Amino acid sequence: MKKPTGKVVVIPCSGIGKVYGALARETAYELAERVRPDTILLTCLPLVVVGDEQAKQLVTENPVITIDGCPMKCAHKSVESHGIEVAQSYQSISFYVAHKDLKPEGVTELDETGRKLAAVAADELAAVVDSLAGKEPK
Amino acid sequence: MSEFLETTHDKFVFRVKTGLYYSRDDFWVEIQGDQAVMGVSDFLQKVRGDVAFLETMPMATEIRPGEEAGTIETIKATYGIIAPVTGKIIEINPEMESSPYLINQDPYGTGWIYRIQLHDRVRDQAELLNAESYMALMQEKIVQEMGNK
Amino acid sequence: MMDKALIKVGIVSCSGEELPEGTLSRLACRKVLDELKPGTTVTICLPLFIAGGEEERNFTAKFPTITVDGCKKRCAQRSTEALSGKPAKSIVITEIMHEKQITPPVRRRNLTEQDKIVVQVVAEELAKAVDDVLEGGE
Secondary structure: OOOOOOOEEEEEOOOOOOHHHHHHHHHHHHHHHHHOOOOEEEOOHHHHHOOOHHHHHHHHHOOEEEEEOOOOOHHHHHHHHOOOOOOEEEEOHHHHHHOOOOOOOOOOOOOHHHHHHHHHHHHHHHHHHHHHHOOOOO | OOOEEEEEEOOEEEEEEOOOEEOOOOEEEEEEOOEEEEEEOHHHHHHHOOEEEEEEOOOOOEEOOOOEEEEEEEOOOEEEEEOOOOEEEEEEOHHHOOOOOHHHHOOOOOOOOEEEEEOOHHHHHHHOEOHHHHHHHHHHHHHHHHOOO | OOOHHHOOEEEEEOOOOOOHHHHHHHHHHHHHHHHHOOOOEEEEOHHHHHOOOHHHHHHHHHOOEEEEEOOOOOHHHHHHHHHHOOOOEEEEHHHHHHHHOOOOOOOOOOOOHHHHHHHHHHHHHHHHHHHHHHOOOO
16 A cells, blocks of 8 residues: 555546546546645546556555446556556445435536535545545544 | 347447347346246346446245336436246345446346246246347347437 | 448547546537537547447447547547557647637636537537548548
């Protein structure tokens, strides 16, 4: 396991065909922009996969959380296939399973309920982020 | 003979496993003596989307063809598990409670739903379609469902 | 020559979570897929394509592709070239912005009405590229 650096990289799956891809992305944005803006670093999955030096350095040096939108688990598998350890891996469908009252809709952009679900999921991931970053929970 | 019959629509590949029987409601049945294992066809799981919740019937429930024997909920829709045979549920896939997504990942394998004690195997089998016949039906359904998307 | 009625075009969009141009790319691509050119375009999920997704690989082996990238790193184009040969067209959002002297969005989500006009402009460019490819142009 990597030593905490005070930062955590989040990589959502990038899917553009399903609501769960949009949910994965929105959850990542919630973490990066609202819940833990000082801790979260966001990078594009394809950048990591094509071997971009900056992106590779980011995921090599810091703990990585992947959020996938479908059972193909592209984000998780792609990161691991580059020899990079994934500290925590999620499938966004599990956020919906845990909060059945918040049914997300929309493929390009989530509806209001979907955005609410992403916000709830991001709040729930905050403790994991703090722990990986080596910070006291807020 | 290969394990699957296949057809492609746009980028999507739809598979029909050979050696199984199929209902017109898109459920597969593997007959094993006087028992059968059943699950969702590749076509049905693809067009209905990723499974979030699965509600099964209790053990020992008697089922009859065409009747609902549980529900599957995806983000797109909730649809019934339509019994393809007559019999009694004697086993429910234990993985389904925690991992219903197996229906999407491996519909003809680890994504099976029920094992059923058959009451009238000969009659049920006569009503079901073999892989080739189901393939033809599925191709019609693909056009209806996906049209020119 | 392939029967024109059977030709479809694969749209490979960069996911671009890191940049507003990535969001622009995704939204413009979905507009083309769902509204401007439904029936003749198919979405190719870039991470799945890279990870070896059978359906994405088979489709791109048979049909022409258009790549749409949010930045000059051109992940979609580079990946497509490596995995299925030269794309029929390669579009880079920043170049369209420059050519048309449009200010790109500054947010990665919750785009403004003005941003949505920019999405429409990019989508129309992409739709023209689809027509070009379907008519056999390069």
